[in-house]
Amino acid sequence: MTRQHVRRLTLFMLLAPFLLWILLMIVLPHLGIFALSLREKVAPLVYTIGPKNYLDFLREPIYWNTLLRTASISILVTALTFLVGFPIAYYIAKIAGRRVKGALFLACLIPLWVSDLVRAYGWMILLRETGVVSSVLQWTGIVDGPVELLYNDATVVVGLVYTVVLFMIVPLASTLEGMDDSLIEAGYNLGGSGFTVMRRIVIPYAMPGIVAGSIIVFMLTAGSYLTPILLGGKNSMWFTEQIYEQFITRFNWESGATFGILLLLFTSLTVWLGLRLSGQSLATTVARSEA
Amino acid sequence: MAYDLECERVRKRFGAFVAVDGVSFRIPRGSFFSILGPSGCGKTTLLRMIAGFETPSEGDILIKGRSVLALPPNRRNVKLVFQHLALFPMMNVEENIAYGLRCKGMAKGEIARRTADVLERVGLPDARRKDIGQLSGGQKQRIAIARCMVLDPDVLLLDEPLGALDLKLREHMKIELKMLQSRFGTTFLYITHDQSEALVMSDRVAVMNDGRFEQVGEPRELYHHPKTAFVAGFVGDSNRWPGRVLDRDPAGMRVETRSGLIFIADVTDGGIGKGDAVDVFVRPESIAVTRGEGAGGQDASGETNRRTGRIEGVLFNGANTRILVRTSTGDQIEADLPQGGAEANLGNGDPVTLTWKRTGAKCFARAGGTQAR
Numbered sequence: 001m002t003r004q005h006v007r008r009l010t011l012f013m014l015l016a017p018f019l020l021w022i023l024l025m026i027v028l029p030h031l032g033i034f035a036l037s038l039r040e041k042v043a044p045l046v047y048t049i050g051p052k053n054y055l056d057f058l059r060e061p062i063y064w065n066t067l068l069r070t071a072s073i074s075i076l077v078t079a080l081t082f083l084v085g086f087p088i089a090y091y092i093a094k095i096a097g098r099r100v101k102g103a104l105f106l107a108c109l110i111p112l113w114v115s116d117l118v119r120a121y122g123w124m125i126l127l128r129e130t131g132v133v134s135s136v137l138q139w140t141g142i143v144d145g146p147v148e149l150l151y152n153d154a155t156v157v158v159g160l161v162y163t164v165v166l167f168m169i170v171p172l173a174s175t176l177e178g179m180d181d182s183l184i185e186a187g188y189n190l191g192g193s194g195f196t197v198m199r200r201i202v203i204p205y206a207m208p209g210i211v212a213g214s215i216i217v218f219m220l221t222a223g224s225y226l227t228p229i230l231l232g233g234k235n236s237m238w239f240t241e242q243i244y245e246q247f248i249t250r251f252n253w254e255s256g257a258t259f260g261i262l263l264l265l266f267t268s269l270t271v272w273l274g275l276r277l278s279g280q281s282l283a284t285t286v287a288r289s290e291a
Numbered sequence: 292m293a294y295d296l297e298c299e300r301v302r303k304r305f306g307a308f309v310a311v312d313g314v315s316f317r318i319p320r321g322s323f324f325s326i327l328g329p330s331g332c333g334k335t336t337l338l339r340m341i342a343g344f345e346t347p348s349e350g351d352i353l354i355k356g357r358s359v360l361a362l363p364p365n366r367r368n369v370k371l372v373f374q375h376l377a378l379f380p381m382m383n384v385e386e387n388i389a390y391g392l393r394c395k396g397m398a399k400g401e402i403a404r405r406t407a408d409v410l411e412r413v414g415l416p417d418a419r420r421k422d423i424g425q426l427s428g429g430q431k432q433r434i435a436i437a438r439c440m441v442l443d444p445d446v447l448l449l450d451e452p453l454g455a456l457d458l459k460l461r462e463h464m465k466i467e468l469k470m471l472q473s474r475f476g477t478t479f480l481y482i483t484h485d486q487s488e489a490l491v492m493s494d495r496v497a498v499m500n501d502g503r504f505e506q507v508g509e510p511r512e513l514y515h516h517p518k519t520a521f522v523a524g525f526v527g528d529s530n531r532w533p534g535r536v537l538d539r540d541p542a543g544m545r546v547e548t549r550s551g552l553i554f555i556a557d558v559t560d561g562g563i564g565k566g567d568a569v570d571v572f573v574r575p576e577s578i579a580v581t582r583g584e585g586a587g588g589q590d591a592s593g594e595t596n597r598r599t600g601r602i603e604g605v606l607f608n609g610a611n612t613r614i615l616v617r618t619s620t621g622d623q624i625e626a627d628l629p630q631g632g633a634e635a636n637l638g639n640g641d642p643v644t645l646t647w648k649r650t651g652a653k654c655f656a657r658a659g660g661t662q663a664r
Contacts, residue, residue: 180375180377182374182375182377183377183379185342185364185371186373186379187379187390188343188344188363188364188365189342189343189364189365189370189371190365190370190390190391190394191366191391191394191395191442192365192391192394193365196394200390201379204381205380
């Protein structure tokens with residue numbers, strides 16, 4: 001074997017686990033789901049291929065309304081996550097001292113040690129009719145009777161922001177960390193106000209981090225299941241809930257697969273639009289936010 | 292005389308550490324003033340106080356005669372060229388220059404006119420649409436200066452902006468900066484640790500050490516008449532010997548080094564007396580080199596010092612040649628060879644005689660902690 005052969009073999013061996021993962025865990029299942037979504041049931045155990053499942057989706061307003069609702073709340077959650085996460089990331093990257101920085105990052109990571117489920121139940125203990133917040137409000141006399149704070153959209157949004165905010169903070173903080181402080185000082189020195197420096201220097205510089213964080217947060221939110229169901233109740237109208245229902249409750253795998261493909265297409269389209277609007281490309285975003 | 296910048300007994304403490312210790316100076320309008328000092332001497336802190344990024348613990352800073360201590364950085368009309376320039380990477384050249392004008396709320400047409408004008412003046416009229424990454428080191432330098440000059444500052448502060456450039460470009464930019472300064476007529480305050488930058492460009496130089504100004508003067512004056520041991524050691528190259536005063540008279544003094552060399556040296560400090568510990572500084576170019584051992588031994592009487600020794604090393608530098616001579620007493624002396632002549636081809640091991648006048652040897656009281664190269 002020549003050296004070139006050895007080198008090629010080494011490269012192949014190194015790449016193999018990654019390629020296998022992509023192929024077996026991502027490409028194959030999605031091809032399967034896609035094939036399933038094109039299957040039409042004509043009689044028991046008799047199937048043909050056709051777009052009926054997709055047409056059903058369009059014919060039934062409750063389905064595409066749920067999808068639009070999921071997408072718009074996810075966009076709202078992404079925007080709120082940015083508003084909450086940016087000051088925290090800025091503080092961690094630019095203002096906090098070296099030691100505080102580590103402690104703050106750790107504080108951000110601690111919630112990840114507890115499962116999603118337990119965290120959602122934590123919110124329920126706080127917010128339900130007999131929960132902590134309701135009891136305190138009654139005890140202080142601000143309200144007369146018990147208040148139900150669960151099972152509305154605001155609670156779902158707050159719960160989702162809480163779940164995903166870390167995924168905004170980390171890419172933002174690492175982008176801001178790479179920014180030379182003298183850029184900010186130059187912004188002031190040349191006559192900029194605090195607002196101008198933020199708008200014209202810090203935010204444009206952090207754009208790749210903002211876009212990276214937003215993509216992660218949007219995808220996680222749109223694909224989340226536990227938080228909307230537990231905090232929003234049975235009527236939260238989240239699209240993943242529809243998928244679950246088709247697969248598990250109605251045993252209609254063809255329709256469930258169709259919804260799955262539609263969710264993937266719709267979120268990808270939203271991300272693509274977001275990238276176009278912010279003038280970023282996926283490649284630069286990923287490269288810059290990692291640096 | 293009108294002063295663009297005045298500092299009055301400015302002090303800055305960080306906890307127990309005093310970074311700037313009671314510095315006072317005035318810069319006349321339109322001049323090129325440098326602060327020269329080793330890293331950690333407090334020059335950057337001083338600059339940051341003038342720009343408004345730090346607040347002095349004591350003292351006052353005046354720009355055009357008015358105190359600016361109460362003004363935040365964005366309201367002071369002093370602009371700073373940062374050490375690494377800090378050009379905004381997400382903006383192109385034109386946007387970088389227009390940034391400050393837009394902060395002032397100037398009309399679009401006027402901004403375009405002034406931007407084009409300043410680019411013309413720094414010699415880069417075609418760079419408007421270029422990205423920062425497309426510029427060479429020297430062009431970035433000029434854009435950083437243009438970005439400040441377009442705002443017509445009272446004082447332009449420069450924080451070692453040539454440090455990152457390679458040698459050839461640095462030499463070129465020294466001249467360029469000096470030319471730009473005289474073309475714009477703006478007061479420049481330049482800080483550096485590189486003595487050649489300070490000497491070449493400045494009208495006046497302040498040598499700073501441990502938070503204080505050691506000496507302020509014209510480059511020539513600092514070089515030829517240093518007032519302290521630190522200045523003598525830091526500005527230019529020098530041979531430096533620690534020693535002790537044997538005796539003194541009005542004309543000069545005789546100093547004996549630890550190894551037993553005896554010098555006659557000029558008195559620069561009236562306070563030095565017999566038995567005091569001193570440092571003697573002799574510049575390599577004030578030592579005359581002749582071939583051969585001559586009378587041999589050493590002589591330190593009258594007006595001239597004379598030593599003999601053998602060459603240990605020859606450092607050829609193009610414009611001049613420096614030799615390292617080991618004397619019979621074991622001391623090492625650096626001396627410059629004259630261009631051409633019989634001595635130009637001296638080599639290792641050759642015996643030479645070194646002579647220098649009393650006035651070429653400066654003698655300072657040795658201060659505790661004073662450092663020199």
